[in-house]
Amino acid sequence: MPQKKVILRVSEVSKKFNKNATLVSDLWITSWKNIFKKKNEEFWALRNINFEILQGDRIGLVGKNGSGKSTLLKIISNIIRPTTGYVEYYGRLSGLLEVGAGFHGDLSGRENIFLYGSILGMQKKEIKTKLDEIIAFSELEKFIDTPVKHYSSGMYVRLAFSVAAHLDPDILLLDEVLAVGDISFQKKCILKIKDLIKDGNKTILFVSHNMHQVLSLCNKAILLHNGTIEQYDNTEKVVECYLSKFRENSNENNITRPDEITLGYIEKVEVKSQHNENSSHFKINEPFKIVITVSIEKETEGMVVSIGISSETEIPLFTSWTKPLNLQKGKHQVTFYSNDLLLVPGNYLINVALAVGDVALHYLPNIRRIQIEETVLPFQDRIINYKSGFLLNQMEYSINKID
Amino acid sequence: MKKTIISSGQNIFHSIYDIPVFSGLFRYLVFRDFIIRYRNTFLGIGWSVFRPLLQIILFGSVSYLINKGRTTHTDLLHSFFDVGAGIIVWQLISSITTEGSNALLQNSSIISKIYFPRIILPLASSILPLVDFIITFLIFILIALFTNYPIHFHILYFTISILILFMLSLSFSIFLSVMNVFFRDIKLLLPYVLQVVFFSLPIFIDIEILRSELFSHYPIVEKIYFLNPLAYPVLLFKKTLLSSNLDADIFKLLYSFIGGLILLVFSAFYFQKKERLIVEYF
Numbered sequence: 096m097p098q099k100k101v102i103l104r105v106s107e108v109s110k111k112f113n114k115n116a117t118l119v120s121d122l123w124i125t126s127w128k129n130i131f132k133k134k135n136e137e138f139w140a141l142r143n144i145n146f147e148i149l150q151g152d153r154i155g156l157v158g159k160n161g162s163g164k165s166t167l168l169k170i171i172s173n174i175i176r177p178t179t180g181y182v183e184y185y186g187r188l189s190g191l192l193e194v195g196a197g198f199h200g201d202l203s204g205r206e207n208i209f210l211y212g213s214i215l216g217m218q219k220k221e222i223k224t225k226l227d228e229i230i231a232f233s234e235l236e237k238f239i240d241t242p243v244k245h246y247s248s249g250m251y252v253r254l255a256f257s258v259a260a261h262l263d264p265d266i267l268l269l270d271e272v273l274a275v276g277d278i279s280f281q282k283k284c285i286l287k288i289k290d291l292i293k294d295g296n297k298t299i300l301f302v303s304h305n306m307h308q309v310l311s312l313c314n315k316a317i318l319l320h321n322g323t324i325e326q327y328d329n330t331e332k333v334v335e336c337y338l339s340k341f342r343e344n345s346n347e348n349n350i351t352r353p354d355e356i357t358l359g360y361i362e363k364v365e366v367k368s369q370h371n372e373n374s375s376h377f378k379i380n381e382p383f384k385i386v387i388t389v390s391i392e393k394e395t396e397g398m399v400v401s402i403g404i405s406s407e408t409e410i411p412l413f414t415s416w417t418k419p420l421n422l423q424k425g426k427h428q429v430t431f432y433s434n435d436l437l438l439v440p441g442n443y444l445i446n447v448a449l450a451v452g453d454v455a456l457h458y459l460p461n462i463r464r465i466q467i468e469e470t471v472l473p474f475q476d477r478i479i480n481y482k483s484g485f486l487l488n489q490m491e492y493s494i495n496k497i498d
Numbered sequence: 499m500k501k502t503i504i505s506s507g508q509n510i511f512h513s514i515y516d517i518p519v520f521s522g523l524f525r526y527l528v529f530r531d532f533i534i535r536y537r538n539t540f541l542g543i544g545w546s547v548f549r550p551l552l553q554i555i556l557f558g559s560v561s562y563l564i565n566k567g568r569t570t571h572t573d574l575l576h577s578f579f580d581v582g583a584g585i586i587v588w589q590l591i592s593s594i595t596t597e598g599s600n601a602l603l604q605n606s607s608i609i610s611k612i613y614f615p616r617i618i619l620p621l622a623s624s625i626l627p628l629v630d631f632i633i634t635f636l637i638f639i640l641i642a643l644f645t646n647y648p649i650h651f652h653i654l655y656f657t658i659s660i661l662i663l664f665m666l667s668l669s670f671s672i673f674l675s676v677m678n679v680f681f682r683d684i685k686l687l688l689p690y691v692l693q694v695v696f697f698s699l700p701i702f703i704d705i706e707i708l709r710s711e712l713f714s715h716y717p718i719v720e721k722i723y724f725l726n727p728l729a730y731p732v733l734l735f736k737k738t739l740l741s742s743n744l745d746a747d748i749f750k751l752l753y754s755f756i757g758g759l760i761l762l763v764f765s766a767f768y769f770q771k772k773e774r775l776i777v778e779y780f
Contacts, residue, residue: 112778169777173504173613178776188502196611201534210530222522265499301775375623400594
């Protein structure tokens, strides 16, 4: 097998931002402030980033919000200039940092294909030859001459992705673009990307918070943390490292107290394993519990603590309530047990609320995130499809021969 | 495969070389502006004609009332054509400047997500005003033929004065587009500045009156008046249409031409220097 060549090199790239960056404030406020004290408003979004990508690699770029992923993509795609260092690459590079940036509502779908294609650097001839393919992929044949302002957001995204998918670059940058659209279209996009990378010439740099997509698409991954590269290795190792970091911090989320504390508030929400260890990372059939500490200021009748679990896309799956409780002043711990709940592998969000009757005292949406890992399934004798639905719980069934 | 380097200390004219790749984008930006301007309007492209026509009638009538008895030309039709010739060229200058000054801010969503040479935006925004100018100019000529008003046409000076004015407007547009990102005051200030410039140019104010009542007494004022590089080309443009005796002042024309060239180079230089900063200031 021939030695693969380096197609993209990022060398000693750092990026400094000025907080409150406006020239106006430079002129007025800071110059006046500087007379009295030198205030350091600098912020390093990236520090000394070095890596090389070989042709045909699919690199996942993971990291928490604010870790510098988007800044790095913007530097590579030549939108912002690095403060130090350089980026070099070979061939045509296309960045899909936002699906449909540049669409204009008053233009029809067809006109927007040309506009968006040319923004992405395609020539008119190139767009023309691919036009039918693009329209067919978007499944919008019926609406292609309607102004896109009448489109639903899903249709909008479908059209934009269809154009981008037909770009044919050597290096493709994707920034969470697959987190949009309905499930079936997301699948279609993943398939399209897999199709694009089949011949091994295309290089992809892919930013996502969805570890499943990263695992299924990428062969390597980079973990960014506070603007530096923490790890650059095989996808499995990096994802493992990222998730373990996530697990450590997951229970430290600050809970904002309600502005006005009347009867009580939620002080702490913890997700624990069956061994009472804080965790956010569970196997499919591993029981977990959600421990909620509520602080009651005044003895009240009819207090209700509830939790809700929703999908990562914030589709509510179910809610669970306590009976109306009569709680005395002080702190109480309410524990919910997952028991025989079988969630499909993926990320889930937990919402917690404290209420009296119909009145919510303290509501914490998406306060914790848990991840269900793929493992050997508890029931080997049935066909299980991960992709259809969120729950794996199986129904009892009976079969009677009637004829 | 083509090698690309992005570095901190890159040549500021680097993105200029990418313009040919994005010529399609240039065309579609113009097309988009054109479609959007006239979609859902009753008059459609008629507005290109209707707007300047209204202004010509307004300013022509006022000019007639003011100048009655002060110059040799006293009929209303002359006032219409005299002011009109100035207004159609003023439309070109002011709309290129105004459209251009908003070009970057209006497209901030694409600028912050996709790379392309940013200078394409103010350049593309100048095309529609140019098309408007051609349309109104043709209508102007048609009306002159229809009313039997004597129109002269000196193709050489006509072209030169339009070229200089286009160059100057383009330099304002490029410079203001990037300034507008850093200082949003520009957007608020520009209409008033344009108004002042409009009245300072020989469009509404008859240059003959200025000559006889001001320049003849204070020659220095004439020098100052023509320091504005727009002043002479505008005057010459009017003359090429309306006056049989052209008597072009080559020195003043050369001054405006060189001034326009310097401003254009300066504004392009400034634009390219600030290009990468734009996205950080949105």
